[in-house]
Amino acid sequence: MRHVLLSGFIIVVLLGARSSYACLPEGVLYFEVSPPCPVEADSVKIAVFGGFPNQCWSPTSLDSAIVNDSMISMHLSTVHSGYDICFMQPVAVYHAIETDPRPAGTYAIEVVVSIDTGKYAGTYICISDFSVYAMGDANADHILTAADVIVMVNHVFRGDVAPCGRMGDVNCDHTLTSADIIYLVNHLFKSGPPPVIVCEP
Numbered sequence: 001m002r003h004v005l006l007s008g009f010i011i012v013v014l015l016g017a018r019s020s021y022a023c024l025p026e027g028v029l030y031f032e033v034s035p036p037c038p039v040e041a042d043s044v045k046i047a048v049f050g051g052f053p054n055q056c057w058s059p060t061s062l063d064s065a066i067v068n069d070s071m072i073s074m075h076l077s078t079v080h081s082g083y084d085i086c087f088m089q090p091v092a093v094y095h096a097i098e099t100d101p102r103p104a105g106t107y108a109i110e111v112v113v114s115i116d117t118g119k120y121a122g123t124y125i126c127i128s129d130f131s132v133y134a135m136g137d138a139n140a141d142h143i144l145t146a147a148d149v150i151v152m153v154n155h156v157f158r159g160d161v162a163p164c165g166r167m168g169d170v171n172c173d174h175t176l177t178s179a180d181i182i183y184l185v186n187h188l189f190k191s192g193p194p195p196v197i198v199c200e201p
């Protein structure tokens, strides 16, 4: 029991530090996307971590990672701990891959974990998704509209929570100000230039 409680504690600590998604079986495996709200020019890091606190295993190795235009697929595996009375293998298992920048859209992520405890063998599959956002999509609904301008206005002039990531920084000067609001209004309503995707350092 002691190691079970410890495992749960470690998972909670990890979750507190990251923006994460739960995989199935829920509450056991997680994946995280960083940056939390990637935009078109960002490389996207996908990481899987966690473990099965009531079993004799955790995902111990990343056997393969497949990245294509619509899906990121990661295959992990584990082996028997070597003990009849199982002790947890390290729960803070962490495997990550990084993709090239990709167009705005929603991408599937598949995590396949093959296990073999010596007494039980099987496969767990987690299917979920994550989004890459267009610059200017400040409300993260995947379209550029006046609603994005309103979110930015509320942030700049009322102090509301900032748009996720750098999506509102449409002039790419690394800050979100009234200049970005003017830029996006000009684009939406006066045929101004589109949001800048790749910022100068």
Ligand SMILES: [Ca+2]
Residues within 6 Å of the ligand: 136, 137, 138, 139, 140, 141, 142, 143, 144, 145, 147, 148
């Ligand atoms: Ca939007």
Ligand SMILES: [Ca+2]
Residues within 6 Å of the ligand: 168, 169, 170, 171, 172, 173, 174, 175, 176, 177, 179, 180
């Ligand atoms: Ca800006």
